[in-house]
Amino acid sequence: MEQRLDIVIPCLNAAGTLPATLGALGGGTEVIVADGGSTDGTAGVADALGVRVIRTPRGRGPQLAAGAAAGEAPWLLFLHADTRPGPGWRDAVERHIDAPGNAERAGYFRLRFDSAAPVARRWERAVAWRSRVFGLPYGDQGLLIARPFYETLGGFRPLPLMEDVDLARRIGRRRLVPLGAEAITSAARYERDGWLLRPARNLACLSLYALGVPPRLIRRLYG
Template identity: 55%
Template sequence: TLNAERELAATLDCVSRTGFAAEIIIADGGSTDSTPSIAAEAGAKFTATLGGRGAQMASGAMYATGDWMLFLHADTRPQAGWSHVVEDFMTTPNNRFHAAYFQFLLNDTAPAARRVESLVDWRCRVLGLPYGDQGLLISSEFYDVLGGMPPIPLMEDVDMVRRIGKKRLVRLASAAVTSAERYRRGGYWLRPAKNLLCLGLYFAGVPPRMIAGLYE
């Protein structure tokens, strides 16, 4: 999280309704709004780490004690019934060394939002590159075998799923709805184009810290 007071309470309410024991950890990047107090009111563990999203998630994972971890952005909420799908995945023995992600949806009725969703679906099916706003479900054992989340400010999700590998990634039969605010603000054509540029720069070897300035 980073100054996520507008979205966090609703997301915490969503993930707390699982039907099974769940440990909720907020990995914060130095929020100056009410994010810490919202986390405290929800009974979530809270850790603050500077250095960007990768460092935040790596820190959160260090505090996790369960056999499985689900990484979620503060503005991403799995749809109703998600916990049953997640539980089915976790209890399937063959999935111990696989990881899973949600189908991507935006909370916008605009036709442009549907086009973005289709592009994301193509990227996942063809390239095997789900992004962080689709969540990442992974066993703690597999996470450790892979070396954990890289402490980089951006592209940590791409780095992680590339190490997992396309053949070991599973799309869950459930969707997660993500805020469309950055698309409305940045433009439904410009934002995907910027994402693609960032991806290309990363593959070309440009340091994530330099790419982060362009992404913002």
């Protein structure tokens, strides 16, 4: 996959989770860490692990956009710093890139939480249903997209949150397809906030966004 793929990871105080994500990626691919002003040494960790680091304005939307703009490869894979691709991810990405017709389709991974709790499996199935029926994979599922298609769509907008939903809506449900691999994401926020409260909060944010409430206001309401 050399020369064909840039991997963009937005970071903010992610020194604790970034090494596992970078370790899962392995070598042979350009990785761009877009740091939004971390104070925990995230940039130093990334630099020590041999990946490219750029400093960007804080906010996941601006960080993703800046990371994409810093690369040149014809395909982009966006990942969160606490999400690592599971076994077989390279083969899944290559199949998507090589398949005819995918120049204007985006791919996403199957979500899996790094938790043994039975409730985690239930939410994984709910996420798969949401992604399939509504065409709304979230950022912790990753996003694989051809750079020309990404640029035609206008890329990630400088939103403080909901940047993943905003881009998914512009891609469209019929042009979003599952990749044959998992994205293993941290369950820490769900275990901290509660397996019911955290999804309820996310659904409230999504509902307000769908009603036209500006993301900056949603962020003030929910932090």
